[in-house]
Amino acid sequence: MKRRDFFKNGILTTLGLGAFGSYPTLAANHRNNGIAKNIIFLVSDGMSSGTLNMADILMRHKYGKPSTWINLYETNQVKRALMETASANSFVTDSAAAGSAWGGGIRVRNGALNIGPNGERPVPILQKFKSMGKAVGCVTSVQITHATPASFCVNNGSRNAMPEIAEDYLRLRFDVMLGGGANYFSPERREDKRDLFEAYRQTGFDLVRNTKELQQTKGDKPIMGIFADEGLPYAIDRINDPGLKETVPSLAEMTTKALDILKNKPNGFVMQVEGGKVDWAAHGNDAPALLYDQLDFDESVKVAMDFAINNGDTLVIMTTDHGNSNPGLFYSNQANKNFERLYETKASNEWVLNQIEPSFTSGRVRDLFMEYQKIPLKNEEVEAILASYKVGDDGLYNPSNLPFHQLAGLQSSYTSIQWAGTNHSADHVELAMYGPGSEKLKGFVRNYELHNFMLEAVGAERNLFL
Template identity: 50%
Template sequence: MNRRSLLKGGLLAGLTIPFTGVSDVIAKPIGGSKKAKNIIMMVSDGMSIGTLNMADLYSNRILGVSSKWLGLYRDNKAVRALMDTASASAMVTDSAAASSSWGGGMRVRNGSLNVGMKGEKPQPILQKFKEKGKKVGCVTTVPITHATPAGFCINIDNRGGQDIIAELYLGLKFDVMMGGGHKYFGEKRAGGNLIPKYLTQGYKVVENRDEMLALNNNKPVLGLFAEDGLPYEVDRKHDKNLMKSTPSLAEMTMKAIDLMKDNKDGFALQVEGGKVDWAAHSNDVSGLIFDQLAFDEAVGKVIEFAEKDGETLVIITTDHGNSNPGLFYADEADKKFDSLQNFKHSNTWLLAQLNQSFSEQKIIDLIKENQGFEIKPDEVKSLLNHFKDISPNQLYNESNLPFYEYGKILGKYTDVQWAGMNHTGDYVELTMFGPGSENLKPFIKNFELHNFMLKAAEMPASFLVKA
């Protein structure tokens, strides 16, 4: 495995933001503080600051408590910074390049997973941790082969090769890999069913919540709880069958910790709220806020563990903004925003139920029943017209649903508006709790987190990526 310096002259020639070394990130030597035996990195994928903000507003107003993430700020429990999110090919990153910056310690072009502009292949961070005896794993609400978990695990030049990524994972024999993406492992996989190979290699393969909860730590685990992404949290919470069959992100996270926490050399875990990003791409306000709250629930459970454990560095962040949603001023903004508590289903679920043969009244009734408000007949006509106008190949919209038009309609009833439907180049929140967090400076670049984590865990100097 390649542990050599990978960022020598000219590697980042295509990027206007220069590389800075670890000394620019770390205020004092991490060796002077307690070692982080465990590292948990939590990523709410595609989380604009407005998403964090609105989830906290909802939590305070409807649930009566602060969100766990912002509660860390209010209680002065965590260290906070801003992080840039550029890739080697653009100021606006995709999730593959963003995760690779953390996983490989260098910037790569959008679409690539730990393959540099000159073909360099840095050893991903979970491979490094595994090599030194830690248990390692990833959990996510999207396919486990998706860009964010894969960026911590493997080297491949095209993030789209998820069936290949599934096979690459097999050889790594990581300890816990859980999320969606059954179609990239099972009988529907283009290259053949991999699950028998995982079983032969000693894996325990689980496919529902009960099987996951019954796991012990005797074998490495592959958990596949959906063909593609897991359901949106707002849909899961209002479907008894989904609640029984599909674990929440918090449940997956705590099971992963439970399976790895007794290892004498500790563990490293990546946790991703991946459907936050998908909801932002869809301008889906209930999908967005309730999946952010599901991520926040996982944050709270992880912080509880870390407070008791005392040897765990928790990193909470996002890889980039997406669509920059926010609650906008209006006379009844408070009342309209509070109406989100009446939503039983996401826009994706609702729009998938519609049929152009439905009467206007049937559509009005369907929306009122599942999202709590009554749209006007002219809005129904506009919505149906846009079923014919959808641009093909819209990201995470294989069914060509009119997300943009419906997002605009919803804005009238919730006062939540969107700036677009894609990633943004924002600087993002970076929060740390636990040993090593005291060394975080107020602003860092995304790729610098790689060495930061290695130093916090006191990994060998040969593992560090050098400028």
């Protein structure tokens, strides 16, 4: 098959799946007829297989128990498949196109949110479910306006239009939206100076800004929870900072609260949960951030599975939108000992690098890495890090031009973790399901097929193009 035919067929196969005329009444008696009342769609953004693997090793040998995800495989509790992740214009997708395949049922070009290559505007899946009478929402560790949550919610030609997406959410009035991104709601940071925080309050939203407020909200209004200016702090940094731990909820805490609210909705609910900073850590080759954010996401998997096991009517979907940087634990005589340094680390690479200034002495930098990461850098390695501050290093999710890649290269001899690059990969990725409808999962799935899979799981008709 020619390259252009591959992408063309991916679109044409699903063009009939993008527009929904009148939404059907959903089947009742979910518990007894194999129809799901609820869907929890969990996305560890940018999770390569090595990320899943190393997080499980860390969990088993630091905490003495397996990760939830791998334990579900080990105990044969979920149906497992591989998923292809291409976009409309590339074998290698970005998060906007990957999420739009799920959210709109067609392949779109990288960077777009539910806008097809020929201008198609499929109705995003959370809008469909809301029209069917279900409660809907998103939980994420990055901006709530970021590509993956937005891909379930809106149509926009650019994933970068986050100020506009923040306005779209005001109009859509979804039930629970939790994450970061205050800069896209604040009049001080928005180009149009509009105070979206006040607009949300005035139109009946419960606006929550910290962990205490999240815990206290009753769920009798639509909820917009914003807990950071951009993405939330990495889990490893939140865990080791008492101030952050008090004010910024974990992904599992947000998931738990969202479920406590949504479970009371009579027609059921559909929610997306994204571990978005797994992807950011992979871009930065930041091993401490990567593994502890994957474990933070794994706690949300446990929350979702506990809920689904206690209710016979909930479909849980666990996956990623694409691989990223393909990290792995590689052989050496000291591989075990080196990896064990991750058991004691107290900070992400990003946090440590943000403490360093070009004026720091080599000794001060060396002490910093020993205190927070147990890595005994050599003099020449410290000098290389300091020199990189003068040169700078451009990178995605790296506005301060911190030397992420250089540091990861130096760390590999101390952790035995190596990286294939700093960007997304075209790998087939993990997909697993539990609950009503999971028995229909095939062994190999194309990303856009999950759109109709979710509709059918709740008893809706296939999304016929008219």
